[in-house]
Amino acid sequence: MSEYFAKVESQPGLNALPHNPCRLLDFQLLVLPAGETFSGQTGEREVLAVILGGRAAFEVGGRRFEGVGKRANVFAGNPHSVYLPCGNSYTIRAQGPVEIGLCSAPSDQAGDAYVIGPERVNTGKWGAANFSRNFREILTATQQPDLPARRLIVGETLTPSGNWSTYPPHKHEEDKGGEAFHEEMYFFRVNTPEGFGLLHHYDRQGFEENYTVRHNTILMAPRGYHTYVGAPGYTSYYLWMLAGEHRTQGVMNDPDVGWVAKTIPMLLELGH
Numbered sequence: 001m002s003e004y005f006a007k008v009e010s011q012p013g014l015n016a017l018p019h020n021p022c023r024l025l026d027f028q029l030l031v032l033p034a035g036e037t038f039s040g041q042t043g044e045r046e047v048l049a050v051i052l053g054g055r056a057a058f059e060v061g062g063r064r065f066e067g068v069g070k071r072a073n074v075f076a077g078n079p080h081s082v083y084l085p086c087g088n089s090y091t092i093r094a095q096g097p098v099e100i101g102l103c104s105a106p107s108d109q110a111g112d113a114y115v116i117g118p119e120r121v122n123t124g125k126w127g128a129a130n131f132s133r134n135f136r137e138i139l140t141a142t143q144q145p146d147l148p149a150r151r152l153i154v155g156e157t158l159t160p161s162g163n164w165s166t167y168p169p170h171k172h173e174e175d176k177g178g179e180a181f182h183e184e185m186y187f188f189r190v191n192t193p194e195g196f197g198l199l200h201h202y203d204r205q206g207f208e209e210n211y212t213v214r215h216n217t218i219l220m221a222p223r224g225y226h227t228y229v230g231a232p233g234y235t236s237y238y239l240w241m242l243a244g245e246h247r248t249q250g251v252m253n254d255p256d257v258g259w260v261a262k263t264i265p266m267l268l269e270l271g272h
Helices: 260-270
Strands: 005-007 013-016 026-032 037-041 045-053 056-060 063-068 081-084 089-094 098-106 114-116 122-126 133-139 153-159 164-171 183-190 197-202 208-213 217-221 225-230 236-243
Touching (some): 013 037, 081 133
Antiparallel strands (some): 013 026, 081 114, 153 236, 197 208
């Protein structure tokens, strides 16, 4: 298995990454049967808890949030999420079976915990033709500027049957020009167990790997261009998270194929 790609276990309790090449970002999958609880500490990190499916109650920093979550799974609508600031203890109690993605990054920003409801999630479509995909922005500086965070940028993408996603391939390795440094992770789900996709991860210095994406696989990308395509017949999902020294987003498309992002949408508008 690659340094940058892995499968996340989905056992009851807290499932950590088997390895992590990122310096800032981390991800854990919390799986709780009905009525079970999990307690932890954020320490010197901020955490965004994204409800993948089910419902839970949260206690953090003296605040309590009941009935967080509604959708049955990641394909069934916008998520509920809870932001857990650094320096806090917390307890999560499952109100029915629940799965929660815990996205985290270093933070020195104190503050209160808060809930991000589905109505605060910004949705839309990126791309065109067979590289269009549907996005859900959960926590970004641009779309949710009133929601404080130190480093985390988090959202979701749904890729239709047979489509490419995060195409043209892009990278975000340095603060230069329109590019902004961010590590990134993609945590994947596919709508049926036999479904799959393919992920291309590379740089222009000779590194190149291709991965088979299935349910619960994760890309950990501290560097490199990356792009994904789903198999025909299957809808795929990924929870994406970024962390850098700031929350201003900027990417560099692969210059060899970056023309696609402008030319094909323009031709479609002209009716060609």
